[in-house]
Amino acid sequence: MTSEIEIKTPTQLLATETFVERTARFERDAMQYTNQLYAAALRYTKNPHDAQDLVQDTYAKAFTSFHQFEPGTNLKAWLYRILTTTFINTYRKVQRRPLISDGEVEDWQLAASASHTSDQGKSAEDEVLENLPDGDV
8 A cells, every 4th residue: 555645836835725715815925014115105105105006006906916926926016016107107007097178267266276275375475575564564
């Protein structure tokens, strides 16, 4: 009687991996790079909220494709590639968006946008001029 022990390769093990096992492996291996990915995303976007969105999109795409990741290769580089590609694709999509010309903007749109500006107060120059004595103006 010969007993043969079948040794499986990492690729064969991944093929039989359950969703729960894959999720646990992703959390264990990939989530450790969150801060580093956020720092890179912040350098790309120069906006904290956009950087958070970019990292979230990166992890969503990475998790979806994690079954294709080859164990033993550089996971950090793989995640950075997804981050960079996602940023570039988003940037290109924004660049392709048509701009509204001034002729297409209605008066009511201008009034609505003027009421929502971040600078609701008077300018610094107006404040100073109002506080000057009448003889100095």
